[in-house]
Amino acid sequence: MRAAYAIAADPTDPRSALRVADLPETSPPEGWVTVDVRAGSLNQHDLWSLRGVGLRADRLPMILGCDAAGVDQDGNEVVVYPVVADETDPRGLSLLSERFPGTLAERVSVPPENLVPKPEGLSFVDAACLPTAWLTAFHMLTTRGRVEQASAVLVQGAGGGVATAAVVLAVAMGKRVYATSRDASKRERIAALGATAVEPGARLPERVEVVIESVGAPTFEHSMKCSAPGARIVVCGATGGHLATVDLRRLFAMRLELLGSTMGTGPELAALLDFLVEKDVRPVIDSTYGFSAIADAFARLESGEIFGKVAIDFLH
CATH class of the missing domain: 3.90.180.10 (Medium-chain alcohol dehydrogenases, catalytic domain)
Known part of the structure; x- marks a missing residue:
């Protein structure tokens, strides 16, 4: 074999x-x-x-x-x-x-x-x-991030599998999506997917209710500063470094939720497949x-x- x-x-x-x-x-x-x-x-x-x-x-x-x-x-x-x-x-x-x-x-x-x-x-x-990266992004947005309660989403480090999936899914869900990338050519491709592409650390025109975080230390302070009161910062990885600094004053004052996330369930994979077909997304x-x-x-x-x-x- x-x-x-x-x-x-x-x-x-x-x-x-x-x-x-x-x-x-x-x-x-x-x-x-x-x-x-x-x-x-x-x-x-x-x-x-x-x-x-x-x-x-x-x-x-x-x-x-x-x-x-x-x-x-x-x-x-x-x-x-x-x-x-x-x-x-x-x-x-x-x-x-x-x-x-x-x-x-x-x-x-x-x-x-x-x-x-x-x-x-x-x-x-x-x-x-779909079963790993896209399922992870779907679980982060829906189950952990409760994206149905959100109007705007920030995705850090778009380009890789999970982050790019999160951009496409959040756009298909009708959310305003902001996504960061250090690479200018990747920012152009992010914009073509329907998101507002920005450089890492850039000021957003609004605070977001959900942050999809897979980069870690280099972007975590930005993720917290961009979060609206009660926002969910959902973390599935730390490709840029796992020892991020957390400003606890901002955490409690803004009532932020820091949520770890890994993969998703079998029924969620079935729901993801149905969602892609329904929305004609690939x-x-x-x-x-x-x-x-x-x-x-x-x-x-x-x-x-x-x-x-x-x-x-x-x-x-």
Whole structure:
């Protein structure tokens, strides 16, 4: 079975730990079902796995990947929800590719409840971009951020998968969206998505009720200053640094909520799929690679130049 997998952990050169080759198939846990993968996509999680973060040495080699869409054993077109129960993990759960084999292979096995029907209106490639980054953004906006109560949203560091998804989703939800990026060309692309693109730290024309924060230390003070009374600052990552300074006076005086957020639920993934079809919205895809070019796809992801998702089309 063709697969992309980690053979080691390399904190400084993660792609040196990547292999794309045939692996023998293992027997899935009892009751699990197998999906023939048609498309997948990459996430920063895959690079962190190659660095050895969240992936124990005794579980190597490990097939990478959290995202996939394909065809199940009964011929149904499905999207794979990548979170599985895991009693060995302190969280009580793990993502595919942490304990159980991931999605960057010709076949992947999951519990049957982890399969969500793929709507006819979404291609396999589009659907495979959704289970991690887009689901994370959807959960941040709806469940954690309570965006239905908001008029305006700030997204920090747009360009990557989660932040770009948050921009597109918030615009589709009818919100006024502001998004920051250090890159002038990315700000142009953000504006084309319907948001007001600004430089990091720029003064906004209004305070916002929801902030989508994945950058961390470099932008956190700006996130707090841009927040309206009672605003929700929803944090899913800290790509720029995890030791952010929090002005507690502003926190209590403005009655701000700081909310951590990770992934989303299976029903939320189904709701996201329905929302995209209803609104005729499709994920922003930076580039698409065939399976034989997965190494190039990882290089593109690691470059930091992406705008949207890096997708893998297993049929090419």
